[in-house]
Amino acid sequence: MSDAEHILNRLESGRRSYRTAFLFALAGLTTLVAASVHWGIDNVIRTKGMNVVSDGNTLAVAAIYDHKIVFGTVKGGDNLVSAGEGPTGAGTLVLSAAAGKKVVALGTVKNGGGSLGVNGPDGVEIANASPNTTNAGSLFIDNAAGTLIGEINGDKVNGGAIVVHDAKGAETARVHQ
Amino acid sequence: MSFNHDSEMLPRLRKLERSQNRYKAAFIVTAAIAVFLCAIGARKHADDTLQAKSFEIVNDDGKVLARFSSVNGKGEFRSYRADGNPLVSLYSSTDNSGRVELYNADGRSVITLSTATSGSGIISVNTGSGERSIVLGSTPSNNGGVWIYNADGKRIATISTASGTSDGLAETYDASGTRTGHLP
Numbered sequence: 001m002s003d004a005e006h007i008l009n010r011l012e013s014g015r016r017s018y019r020t021a022f023l024f025a026l027a028g029l030t031t032l033v034a035a036s037v038h039w040g041i042d043n044v045i046r047t048k049g050m051n052v053v054s055d056g057n058t059l060a061v062a063a064i065y066d067h068k069i070v071f072g073t074v075k076g077g078d079n080l081v082s083a084g085e086g087p088t089g090a091g092t093l094v095l096s097a098a099a100g101k102k103v104v105a106l107g108t109v110k111n112g113g114g115s116l117g118v119n120g121p122d123g124v125e126i127a128n129a130s131p132n133t134t135n136a137g138s139l140f141i142d143n144a145a146g147t148l149i150g151e152i153n154g155d156k157v158n159g160g161a162i163v164v165h166d167a168k169g170a171e172t173a174r175v176h177q
Numbered sequence: 178m179s180f181n182h183d184s185e186m187l188p189r190l191r192k193l194e195r196s197q198n199r200y201k202a203a204f205i206v207t208a209a210i211a212v213f214l215c216a217i218g219a220r221k222h223a224d225d226t227l228q229a230k231s232f233e234i235v236n237d238d239g240k241v242l243a244r245f246s247s248v249n250g251k252g253e254f255r256s257y258r259a260d261g262n263p264l265v266s267l268y269s270s271t272d273n274s275g276r277v278e279l280y281n282a283d284g285r286s287v288i289t290l291s292t293a294t295s296g297s298g299i300i301s302v303n304t305g306s307g308e309r310s311i312v313l314g315s316t317p318s319n320n321g322g323v324w325i326y327n328a329d330g331k332r333i334a335t336i337s338t339a340s341g342t343s344d345g346l347a348e349t350y351d352a353s354g355t356r357t358g359h360l361p
Contacts (some may be wrong), residue, residue: 083267090264093279093288112282112283112287113304113305114302136325160325
Protein backbone atom coordinates (compact mmCIF):
# COMPACT_ATOMS: atom_id res chain seq x y z
CA MET A 1 0.00 0.00 0.00
CA SER A 2 1.45 3.36 -1.01
CA ASP A 3 1.75 6.43 1.26
CA ALA A 4 -1.04 8.12 -0.68
CA GLU A 5 -3.30 5.20 -0.04
CA HIS A 6 -2.51 5.29 3.66
CA ILE A 7 -3.39 8.98 3.82
CA LEU A 8 -6.60 8.37 1.90
CA ASN A 9 -7.60 5.58 4.25
CA ARG A 10 -6.98 7.77 7.27
CA LEU A 11 -9.02 10.60 5.76
CA GLU A 12 -11.89 8.29 4.98
CA SER A 13 -11.79 6.89 8.49
CA GLY A 14 -11.74 10.41 9.95
CA ARG A 15 -14.72 11.34 7.81
CA ARG A 16 -16.79 8.69 9.55
CA SER A 17 -15.89 9.94 13.05
CA TYR A 18 -16.46 13.52 11.89
CA ARG A 19 -19.88 12.51 10.63
CA THR A 20 -20.69 10.90 13.99
CA ALA A 21 -19.61 14.03 15.87
CA PHE A 22 -21.63 16.19 13.54
CA LEU A 23 -24.74 14.07 14.08
CA PHE A 24 -24.31 14.33 17.87
CA ALA A 25 -23.94 18.10 17.58
CA LEU A 26 -27.06 18.26 15.45
CA ALA A 27 -28.99 16.24 18.06
CA GLY A 28 -27.79 18.66 20.77
CA LEU A 29 -28.85 21.64 18.73
CA THR A 30 -32.27 20.10 18.13
CA THR A 31 -32.65 19.62 21.89
CA LEU A 32 -31.66 23.26 22.43
CA VAL A 33 -34.26 24.45 19.93
CA ALA A 34 -36.93 22.21 21.45
CA ALA A 35 -36.18 23.51 24.95
CA SER A 36 -36.45 27.13 23.81
CA VAL A 37 -39.90 26.53 22.38
CA HIS A 38 -42.82 26.44 24.81
CA TRP A 39 -44.59 23.17 24.48
CA GLY A 40 -47.80 23.27 26.53
CA ILE A 41 -48.18 25.16 29.81
CA ASP A 42 -45.80 24.70 32.69
CA ASN A 43 -47.28 23.35 35.90
CA VAL A 44 -45.24 25.61 38.16
CA ILE A 45 -42.90 28.46 37.37
CA ARG A 46 -40.57 29.25 40.28
CA THR A 47 -38.53 32.39 40.39
CA LYS A 48 -37.20 35.01 42.79
CA GLY A 49 -39.06 37.85 41.14
CA MET A 50 -41.55 38.68 38.42
CA ASN A 51 -42.13 41.99 36.70
CA VAL A 52 -44.91 43.00 34.35
CA VAL A 53 -43.54 45.55 31.89
CA SER A 54 -45.07 47.71 29.21
CA ASP A 55 -43.12 50.02 26.95
CA GLY A 56 -40.09 49.46 29.15
CA ASN A 57 -41.89 50.54 32.33
CA THR A 58 -42.54 48.16 35.21
CA LEU A 59 -46.26 48.10 36.04
CA ALA A 60 -46.44 45.25 38.55
CA VAL A 61 -43.96 43.42 40.72
CA ALA A 62 -43.94 40.24 42.75
CA ALA A 63 -40.52 39.85 44.28
CA ILE A 64 -38.47 39.49 47.42
CA TYR A 65 -37.08 42.69 48.87
CA ASP A 66 -35.04 42.73 52.06
CA HIS A 67 -35.90 39.02 52.59
CA LYS A 68 -39.65 39.83 52.51
CA ILE A 69 -42.23 39.31 49.83
CA VAL A 70 -43.56 42.38 48.03
CA PHE A 71 -46.45 42.35 45.60
CA GLY A 72 -47.67 45.52 44.02
CA THR A 73 -48.76 47.53 41.05
CA VAL A 74 -46.79 50.56 40.03
CA LYS A 75 -47.34 53.63 37.90
CA GLY A 76 -44.68 56.16 37.13
CA GLY A 77 -42.51 54.96 40.00
CA ASP A 78 -45.33 55.26 42.54
CA ASN A 79 -46.98 52.25 44.16
CA LEU A 80 -50.72 51.94 43.54
CA VAL A 81 -51.62 48.78 45.42
CA SER A 82 -49.00 46.97 47.43
CA ALA A 83 -49.15 43.95 49.70
CA GLY A 84 -46.29 42.89 51.89
CA GLU A 85 -44.98 42.19 55.36
CA GLY A 86 -44.88 44.86 58.08
CA PRO A 87 -42.15 45.37 60.67
CA THR A 88 -43.92 43.07 63.18
CA GLY A 89 -44.23 40.24 60.66
CA ALA A 90 -47.91 40.88 59.97
CA GLY A 91 -49.44 41.37 56.56
CA THR A 92 -49.96 44.84 55.11
CA LEU A 93 -52.00 46.13 52.23
CA VAL A 94 -51.72 49.73 51.07
CA LEU A 95 -53.60 51.68 48.41
CA SER A 96 -51.98 54.87 47.17
CA ALA A 97 -53.31 57.82 45.24
CA ALA A 98 -51.86 58.88 41.92
CA ALA A 99 -49.59 61.35 43.72
CA GLY A 100 -48.00 58.46 45.61
CA LYS A 101 -49.59 59.27 48.97
CA LYS A 102 -50.97 56.35 50.94
CA VAL A 103 -54.75 56.71 51.18
CA VAL A 104 -55.85 53.36 52.61
CA ALA A 105 -53.68 51.22 54.85
CA LEU A 106 -54.56 47.80 56.21
CA GLY A 107 -52.29 46.47 58.91
CA THR A 108 -52.20 45.56 62.57
CA VAL A 109 -52.05 47.41 65.91
CA LYS A 110 -49.77 46.60 68.85
CA ASN A 111 -52.11 44.02 70.38
CA GLY A 112 -52.18 42.11 67.12
CA GLY A 113 -55.65 43.23 66.08
CA GLY A 114 -56.41 44.53 62.63
CA SER A 115 -56.14 48.18 61.67
CA LEU A 116 -57.97 49.89 58.85
CA GLY A 117 -56.72 53.41 58.23
CA VAL A 118 -58.14 55.91 55.77
CA ASN A 119 -55.92 58.89 54.95
CA GLY A 120 -56.46 62.26 53.38
CA PRO A 121 -54.90 63.17 50.04
CA ASP A 122 -51.82 64.34 51.94
CA GLY A 123 -51.32 60.86 53.36
CA VAL A 124 -52.27 61.84 56.94
CA GLU A 125 -54.70 59.45 58.62
CA ILE A 126 -58.22 60.84 59.10
CA ALA A 127 -60.09 57.68 60.12
CA ASN A 128 -59.03 54.48 61.80
CA ALA A 129 -60.86 51.35 62.81
CA SER A 130 -59.07 48.93 65.11
CA PRO A 131 -59.52 47.09 68.41
CA ASN A 132 -58.67 49.27 71.43
CA THR A 133 -56.56 48.19 74.40
CA THR A 134 -59.52 46.24 75.88
CA ASN A 135 -59.95 44.40 72.56
CA ALA A 136 -63.28 46.10 71.94
CA GLY A 137 -63.77 47.71 68.57
CA SER A 138 -63.11 51.42 68.09
CA LEU A 139 -63.48 53.87 65.25
CA PHE A 140 -61.86 57.34 65.33
CA ILE A 141 -62.42 60.15 62.87
CA ASP A 142 -60.25 63.29 62.66
CA ASN A 143 -60.86 66.53 60.83
CA ALA A 144 -58.43 67.89 58.25
CA ALA A 145 -56.45 69.61 61.02
CA GLY A 146 -55.91 66.30 62.79
CA THR A 147 -58.34 66.94 65.67
CA LEU A 148 -60.54 64.09 66.84
CA ILE A 149 -64.14 64.89 65.91
CA GLY A 150 -65.90 61.56 66.27
CA GLU A 151 -65.39 58.21 67.89
CA ILE A 152 -67.14 54.94 68.52
CA ASN A 153 -65.54 53.13 71.37
CA GLY A 154 -66.23 50.87 74.31
CA ASP A 155 -65.23 48.07 76.59
CA LYS A 156 -66.73 45.13 78.44
CA VAL A 157 -67.46 47.10 81.63
CA ASN A 158 -68.98 50.30 80.25
CA GLY A 159 -70.42 49.06 76.99
CA GLY A 160 -70.35 51.16 73.86
CA ALA A 161 -70.14 54.92 73.44
CA ILE A 162 -70.52 57.18 70.45
CA VAL A 163 -68.90 60.56 71.05
CA VAL A 164 -68.79 63.71 68.90
CA HIS A 165 -66.22 66.50 69.41
CA ASP A 166 -65.93 70.04 68.08
CA ALA A 167 -63.05 71.30 65.97
CA LYS A 168 -61.02 71.94 69.12
CA GLY A 169 -61.53 68.40 70.34
CA ALA A 170 -64.04 69.26 73.10
CA GLU A 171 -66.84 66.73 73.55
CA THR A 172 -70.13 68.09 72.26
CA ALA A 173 -72.42 65.05 72.24
CA ARG A 174 -72.43 61.50 73.50
CA VAL A 175 -74.58 58.42 73.07
CA HIS A 176 -74.11 56.34 76.17
CA GLN A 177 -75.94 55.17 79.24
CA MET B 178 2.61 5.49 -8.01
CA SER B 179 1.27 3.50 -10.88
CA PHE B 180 -1.43 4.43 -13.31
CA ASN B 181 -3.68 1.74 -11.86
CA HIS B 182 -3.36 3.16 -8.42
CA ASP B 183 -4.29 6.67 -9.61
CA SER B 184 -7.34 5.47 -11.44
CA GLU B 185 -8.45 3.56 -8.34
CA MET B 186 -7.88 6.39 -5.88
CA LEU B 187 -9.27 9.22 -7.98
CA PRO B 188 -12.96 8.32 -7.49
CA ARG B 189 -12.37 7.81 -3.78
CA LEU B 190 -10.73 11.22 -3.50
CA ARG B 191 -13.52 12.92 -5.40
CA LYS B 192 -16.09 11.22 -3.20
CA LEU B 193 -14.21 12.28 -0.11
CA GLU B 194 -13.98 15.85 -1.38
CA ARG B 195 -17.71 16.02 -2.03
CA SER B 196 -18.46 14.54 1.35
CA GLN B 197 -16.21 17.02 3.11
CA ASN B 198 -17.78 19.91 1.23
CA ARG B 199 -21.23 18.75 2.33
CA TYR B 200 -20.19 18.42 5.97
CA LYS B 201 -18.41 21.77 5.85
CA ALA B 202 -21.57 23.47 4.59
CA ALA B 203 -23.71 21.65 7.15
CA PHE B 204 -21.33 22.57 9.93
CA ILE B 205 -21.34 26.25 8.95
CA VAL B 206 -25.15 26.30 8.88
CA THR B 207 -25.35 24.53 12.27
CA ALA B 208 -22.82 26.92 13.80
CA ALA B 209 -24.77 29.90 12.47
CA ILE B 210 -27.98 28.56 14.02
CA ALA B 211 -26.22 27.97 17.35
CA VAL B 212 -24.80 31.50 17.35
CA PHE B 213 -28.26 32.89 16.53
CA LEU B 214 -29.91 30.93 19.33
CA CYS B 215 -27.23 31.96 21.82
CA ALA B 216 -27.65 35.59 20.80
CA ILE B 217 -31.42 35.38 21.25
CA GLY B 218 -31.01 33.67 24.62
CA ALA B 219 -28.46 36.17 25.86
CA ARG B 220 -30.57 39.16 24.92
CA LYS B 221 -32.63 40.55 27.83
CA HIS B 222 -36.19 40.39 26.66
CA ALA B 223 -39.68 40.16 28.17
CA ASP B 224 -42.26 37.64 27.15
CA ASP B 225 -45.62 39.13 26.21
CA THR B 226 -47.38 36.52 28.29
CA LEU B 227 -45.98 33.94 30.64
CA GLN B 228 -48.44 31.14 31.26
CA ALA B 229 -48.35 28.48 33.92
CA LYS B 230 -50.75 26.73 36.25
CA SER B 231 -48.94 28.19 39.23
CA PHE B 232 -46.31 30.85 39.85
CA GLU B 233 -44.14 30.81 42.95
CA ILE B 234 -41.76 33.41 44.32
CA VAL B 235 -39.05 31.74 46.36
CA ASN B 236 -36.34 33.12 48.62
CA ASP B 237 -32.68 32.12 48.62
CA ASP B 238 -33.54 29.06 50.72
CA GLY B 239 -36.12 27.90 48.20
CA LYS B 240 -39.08 28.68 50.51
CA VAL B 241 -42.21 29.89 48.78
CA LEU B 242 -43.04 33.49 49.85
CA ALA B 243 -45.81 34.05 47.32
CA ARG B 244 -47.98 31.80 45.22
CA PHE B 245 -50.17 32.86 42.32
CA SER B 246 -52.30 29.89 41.39
CA SER B 247 -55.76 28.53 40.76
CA VAL B 248 -57.87 26.50 43.16
CA ASN B 249 -61.16 24.94 42.09
CA GLY B 250 -61.08 26.93 38.87
CA LYS B 251 -60.63 30.27 40.63
CA GLY B 252 -57.47 32.32 40.74
CA GLU B 253 -55.82 33.31 44.00
CA PHE B 254 -52.75 35.08 45.27
CA ARG B 255 -51.27 34.31 48.68
CA SER B 256 -48.12 35.67 50.28
CA TYR B 257 -46.23 34.17 53.21
CA ARG B 258 -43.50 34.97 55.68
CA ALA B 259 -40.26 33.02 55.53
CA ASP B 260 -41.56 30.80 58.39
CA GLY B 261 -44.63 29.90 56.33
CA ASN B 262 -47.20 32.04 58.18
CA PRO B 263 -49.68 33.75 55.84
CA LEU B 264 -49.51 37.51 55.25
CA VAL B 265 -52.05 38.56 52.62
CA SER B 266 -54.49 36.45 50.61
CA LEU B 267 -56.52 37.51 47.59
CA TYR B 268 -58.92 34.75 46.66
CA SER B 269 -62.62 34.03 46.34
CA SER B 270 -65.35 33.06 48.75
CA THR B 271 -67.51 30.00 48.35
CA ASP B 272 -70.12 32.22 46.68
CA ASN B 273 -67.53 33.11 44.00
CA SER B 274 -67.13 36.68 45.21
CA GLY B 275 -63.73 38.26 45.71
CA ARG B 276 -62.12 38.22 49.13
CA VAL B 277 -59.03 39.83 50.66
CA GLU B 278 -57.66 38.62 53.96
CA LEU B 279 -54.85 40.12 56.04
CA TYR B 280 -53.09 38.17 58.79
CA ASN B 281 -51.24 39.28 61.92
CA ALA B 282 -47.84 38.06 63.10
CA ASP B 283 -49.50 35.03 64.72
CA GLY B 284 -51.09 34.01 61.44
CA ARG B 285 -54.65 34.98 62.48
CA SER B 286 -56.97 36.77 60.12
CA VAL B 287 -57.35 40.36 61.35
CA ILE B 288 -58.92 42.17 58.39
CA THR B 289 -61.30 40.75 55.82
CA LEU B 290 -62.71 42.50 52.75
CA SER B 291 -65.54 40.43 51.34
CA THR B 292 -69.17 40.43 50.33
CA ALA B 293 -72.15 39.92 52.61
CA THR B 294 -74.92 37.46 51.79
CA SER B 295 -76.87 40.40 50.36
CA GLY B 296 -74.09 40.90 47.83
CA SER B 297 -72.86 44.17 49.29
CA GLY B 298 -69.30 44.89 50.36
CA ILE B 299 -68.18 44.34 53.93
CA ILE B 300 -65.02 45.13 55.88
CA SER B 301 -64.32 43.26 59.11
CA VAL B 302 -61.57 44.30 61.49
CA ASN B 303 -60.78 41.61 64.03
CA THR B 304 -58.93 41.39 67.34
CA GLY B 305 -55.52 39.76 67.59
CA SER B 306 -57.21 36.44 68.32
CA GLY B 307 -59.29 36.70 65.16
CA GLU B 308 -62.63 37.65 66.78
CA ARG B 309 -64.62 40.33 64.98
CA SER B 310 -64.21 43.78 66.46
CA ILE B 311 -65.53 46.27 63.89
CA VAL B 312 -67.72 45.69 60.88
CA LEU B 313 -68.35 48.29 58.17
CA GLY B 314 -70.96 47.32 55.63
CA SER B 315 -74.60 47.64 54.82
CA THR B 316 -77.90 46.43 56.20
CA PRO B 317 -80.17 43.99 54.32
CA SER B 318 -82.10 47.08 53.15
CA ASN B 319 -78.89 48.47 51.63
CA ASN B 320 -78.26 51.20 54.21
CA GLY B 321 -74.70 51.77 55.35
CA GLY B 322 -73.66 50.91 58.87
CA VAL B 323 -70.91 50.49 61.43
CA TRP B 324 -71.07 47.83 64.13
CA ILE B 325 -68.68 47.68 67.10
CA TYR B 326 -68.15 44.61 69.29
CA ASN B 327 -66.45 44.16 72.67
CA ALA B 328 -63.77 41.60 73.50
CA ASP B 329 -66.45 38.95 74.12
CA GLY B 330 -67.88 39.46 70.65
CA LYS B 331 -71.00 41.29 71.98
CA ARG B 332 -72.24 44.25 69.95
CA ILE B 333 -71.84 47.46 71.96
CA ALA B 334 -72.40 50.26 69.40
CA THR B 335 -74.06 50.78 66.05
CA ILE B 336 -74.44 53.60 63.57
CA SER B 337 -76.93 52.75 60.88
CA THR B 338 -80.61 53.29 60.17
CA ALA B 339 -83.62 52.51 62.31
CA SER B 340 -85.69 49.56 61.25
CA GLY B 341 -88.17 50.47 58.52
CA THR B 342 -86.75 53.96 57.94
CA SER B 343 -83.89 55.56 56.08
CA ASP B 344 -83.06 57.93 58.94
CA GLY B 345 -79.74 57.80 60.72
CA LEU B 346 -79.52 56.03 64.07
CA ALA B 347 -76.82 55.69 66.70
CA GLU B 348 -77.15 53.14 69.47
CA THR B 349 -74.98 51.91 72.32
CA TYR B 350 -75.36 48.71 74.33
CA ASP B 351 -73.86 47.27 77.49
CA ALA B 352 -72.07 43.97 77.68
CA SER B 353 -75.32 42.08 78.28
CA GLY B 354 -76.85 43.47 75.08
CA THR B 355 -79.16 45.99 76.75
CA ARG B 356 -79.49 49.26 74.88
CA THR B 357 -77.90 52.02 76.94
CA GLY B 358 -78.27 55.07 74.68
CA HIS B 359 -79.52 56.15 71.29
CA LEU B 360 -79.86 59.04 68.87
CA PRO B 361 -82.44 60.14 67.95
